Amino acid sequence: MPSLGADMDEGTLTQWLVKPGDTVRRGDVVAVIDTDKATVEVECFDSGVVERIMVPQGERVPVGTPLATITTEPAQLPQPAAPRPPCPPALASPPVREYAKQLGVDLASVSGTGRNGAITRADVRRAAPVVTPEPRGAPAAQVATPKAVEGGRTQVTPYARQLAKQLGVDLAALTSDSTGTPVRAAQVRAAATHQPSTSGEPTTQSPQEPDRLTAMRLATARLMARSKREIPHYYLSTEIDMTRVNALLRGRNLELPVEDRVLAAAALLKATAVTARRVPAFNGHWLDDQFAPGTAVHLGVAISLRGGGLIAPAIRSADELDLAELMRRLGDLVRRARSGRLRGTELTDATITVTNLGDLGVESVHGVIYPPQVALVGFGKLSERPCAVDGLLGVRSMVTATLSADHRATDGHTGARFLSTLNELLQRPEVL
Amino acid sequence: MTPEQSREIVVAELLRVAPDAEMDGLAPDTDLRSALELDSLDFQNLVANLSRRTGLRIEEEDYEQMSTLDRCISFLVGRSQQGHS
Numbered sequence: 284m285p286s287l288g289a290d291m292d293e294g295t296l297t298q299w300l301v302k303p304g305d306t307v308r309r310g311d312v313v314a315v316i317d318t319d320k321a322t323v324e325v326e327c328f329d330s331g332v333v334e335r336i337m338v339p340q341g342e343r344v345p346v347g348t349p350l351a352t353i354t355t356e357p358a359q360l361p362q363p364a365a366p367r368p369p370c371p372p373a374l375a376s377p378p379v380r381e382y383a384k385q386l387g388v389d390l391a392s393v394s395g396t397g398r399n400g401a402i403t404r405a406d407v408r409r410a411a412p413v414v415t416p417e418p419r420g421a422p423a424a425q426v427a428t429p430k431a432v433e434g435g436r437t438q439v440t441p442y443a444r445q446l447a448k449q450l451g452v453d454l455a456a457l458t459s460d461s462t463g464t465p466v467r468a469a470q471v472r473a474a475a476t477h478q479p480s481t482s483g484e485p486t487t488q489s490p491q492e493p494d495r496l497t498a499m500r501l502a503t504a505r506l507m508a509r510s511k512r513e514i515p516h517y518y519l520s521t522e523i524d525m526t527r528v529n530a531l532l533r534g535r536n537l538e539l540p541v542e543d544r545v546l547a548a549a550a551l552l553k554a555t556a557v558t559a560r561r562v563p564a565f566n567g568h569w570l571d572d573q574f575a576p577g578t579a580v581h582l583g584v585a586i587s588l589r590g591g592g593l594i595a596p597a598i599r600s601a602d603e604l605d606l607a608e609l610m611r612r613l614g615d616l617v618r619r620a621r622s623g624r625l626r627g628t629e630l631t632d633a634t635i636t637v638t639n640l641g642d643l644g645v646e647s648v649h650g651v652i653y654p655p656q657v658a659l660v661g662f663g664k665l666s667e668r669p670c671a672v673d674g675l676l677g678v679r680s681m682v683t684a685t686l687s688a689d690h691r692a693t694d695g696h697t698g699a700r701f702l703s704t705l706n707e708l709l710q711r712p713e714v715l
Numbered sequence: 716m717t718p719e720q721s722r723e724i725v726v727a728e729l730l731r732v733a734p735d736a737e738m739d740g741l742a743p744d745t746d747l748r749s750a751l752e753l754d755s756l757d758f759q760n761l762v763a764n765l766s767r768r769t770g771l772r773i774e775e776e777d778y779e780q781m782s783t784l785d786r787c788i789s790f791l792v793g794r795s796q797q798g799h800s
Contacts, residue, residue, distance in 0.1 A: 536775055541763035544775065546755050587752075589735055617756055622734075642754040 284338070285325060286346045287318055287630040289378050289654050290506035292404060294318050295343040296350065297444075305333045307353065312626075314350060317444070319498035320594045321620060325627045331355040347379075347403020375402035380571060381655060383407045385509070499592040510654050514569075517695055518649045520685040521702045525665055528712040529680050547665060548639055549610040551682070553715045554708040555660050556580045556601035559635050562701045564693045565658035565686075566634045574657065574692045583633030583653060584613065586620045595653055596625050597633035606715055641665055647683035657689035658701075716769065716795040721788045728764045729784075732757045743785040771795060 284294045298315040307313055312324040313333075331353040338350045375383065375390055382404050383390050393410045395402035528550045536544040559566040559580045567576040582601035586594055598604070598612045619625055635656055640648045641664035648661035663683040670679040684705060688698050708715065726738055733751045741750060748758060758778065765787075766773045771794045773781075781787045 533775060541759065541766045541773060544759060546759060548755055587754075589733065589752075614756060614760075642748065643752075644749070 284316070284344050284346050284348045284350060285627055285631075286376065286378050286404070287316075287323055287627050288320075288506075289381070289509070290320075290502040291318050291346060293343055293345050294323075296338045296340055297322070299336060299340055301333050301351075303333050303335060307331065307333060315624065318630075319495065319502045320588075320592060321596075321630070322444070322624050323627050323630060324624050325350075327353070329353050329355070345403065345405040347401070347405055375407075378655070379404055379407060384571075385513075496591050499588075503593055506654065507651050510651050513654060514652050514657075515690040516652060516687050517690050517698065518685060518687050519695060519698045519702055520647055520649075520683055521706060522668075523682050523684050523706050523709050524670065525680045525682050525709065528709055529665075531712045543607065543610075545606050545610045547682075548641075548662075549606055549613055550709070550712060550715055551639065551662050551684075552582060552584065552598070552601060552613065552637055553604070553606055553609050554705055555635070555637050556582045556598075557708055557715070558701060558705045559658075560602045561704055562697065564697050565688060565701055567657060567692075568634070568655040569657050569689055569692050570655055577634030579634070581632040581634045583636030583656070584616060585636060585638035585650075586617055589621055594620050594625075594630075595633060595636050595638075596620055596629040599629075599632060635660070637662070641682065647685050649685050650687045652687055652689055657692040659687045660705075661685040661687065716792050718788055718792055721791040721795075724765065724768055725784065725787050725791065728761055728768065731764060732761045741784060744783050746782055747784060747787065748782070765791065769795065 284296075287294070294316040296314060297317050299313070300315065301307055301311075301313045307327045308330045309327055311327045313327045314325045316323050316325055332355075334352040334354045336351045338344055338348060344350075375395070379402055380390065383393070383402075386407060388407050388410045390402060390407075393402050393406050395406055525547060528547055532545050532547060532550065539545075557580075559577075559582070563576055564574070566580055567574055569575070579600045580602040581597040581599050583595040583597045586596070588594060596616055598609065598616060601609060601612075604612065616625075616629070633653065633656060635658050636650075636653050637660045638648055638650045639662045641662055643664075645663050647663040650659040650661045652659045661684070663685075665680055665682050667678050668681040670677055670681065672679065684702060686698050686702055688701075729747070729751065730736060730738065732753060736751050747753060751757075753761065762773050762778065762781070765771075769791055771791065773794070777790065777794075780790045
């Protein structure tokens with residue numbers, strides 16, 4: 284079970300997309316798992332032949348649990364103890380090292396139970412000198428009961444899946460329509476009302492708030508508490524004139540069909556990504572008391588989920604995409620975060636994150652950094668404000684940009700350079 | 716397009732961008748974006764779907780006239796009549 288972000292301890296294997304004997308390549312999607320936050324497609328990190336499935340569908344297991352074994356030589360398949368493929372000598376992944384530090388555990392004294400003897404979060408927790416409370420109130424209740432597996436690759440929104448479990452609706456009986464729209468909560472509710480009620484309780488009554496929401500709240504709570512505990516944040520902000528960006532986009536959008544129109548939000552993302560490349564001290568991770576610069580700009584985008592919760596998957600190499608492509612990726616990412624599936628790498632790759640609360644009408648946001656990242660850029664709403672321009676008072680479209688940064692990695696002086704670079708880019712939107 | 720047809724289309728498309736929205740409780744004169752928590756991307760999707768279903772061209776400048784359920788419905792009716800005149 285891969286760690287899909289610093290806030291994940293366990294995951295439920297919802298669906299295997301391969302079976303023993305299948306040939307897989309590095310990067311292939313082999314399984315679908317549910318974290319507390321999203322349904323995620325897990326990519327294979329090796330090439331070879333699937334030897335054995337070790338975690339059945341529906342089971343919830345801790346991060347680090349081997350899901351399956353892969354052998355690189357098909358000829359070795361019959362051998363019960365086929366050698367595992369070679370793997371980098373990393374004893375523990377960066378998030379696990381971070382976790383160990385947090386709990387005061389010396390990794391040299393821990394024996395790993397993970398893949399190739401790697402130390403997992405669970406190993407660290409067991410080795411912790413003090414008993415740490417179990418992260419979840421009633422873990423037993425969260426273990427999925429055996430149930431019918433959805434047929435084929437029917438898409439189901441995470442909320443609908445949760446609701447189906449609560450209402451006892453068999454998802455196999457519901458199929459997404461021909462347009463590929465995922466099965467939604469409303470369909471599950473409708474199906475539930477048509478099912479004979481076994482308990483005599485009216486099933487149309489609104490169910491308890493789903494466990495998933497509670498779990499997501501808890502995951503966010505732990506991550507944010509850790510961020511504020513470990514990261515000495517400092518905050519800078521500046522007002523940015525968006526008049527030129529708006530004019531450029533309005534002109535371009537006039538010629539485009541609605542779905543291809545580029546929103547100002549995409550220009551803000553692009554400008555942030557290019558700034559992160561030019562001022563690289565903010566692009567990367569803080570690990571083991573030092574800054575590990577990112578090799579590319581993978582821009583995390585904070586996305587609020589319908590029904591509650593927050594997730595910040597990354598747009599890979601966002602600085603290299605043109606505005607139209609970035610806009611398409613943003614739309615795709617939001618759609619998949621809310622109703623479909625995210626890739627595992629999208630949840631772990633972000634090197635810097637942007638949060639845009641402008642649509643909700645706030646002036647500015649001083650955000651909390653996602654560990655182990657070292658910076659978070661916030662944007663408020665675009666609004667017409669009185670502004671001194673060339674000695675005259677004018678009305679300009681303005682946005683407040685904020686930088687929350689990790690003082691261990693950078694100082695305010697560098698932070699100021701980040702925001703001024705961002706501002707300069709947005710005054711020359713044609714280069715974006 | 717009649718107001719009834721317009722309403723039917725608007726409600727259906729709103730439910731597509733905000734699947735768990737309680738349409739019965741939505742006041743016709745409240746701001747759609749804040750009532751249904753639509754971000755700019757959601758709103759763009761809504762407009763794109765409305766444009767595709769009605770065949771009407773909708774510009775960014777028109778978005779302001781589509782801020783509430785009622786305004787959205789009458790905007791589509793008005794725009795469809797312009798097309799025929």
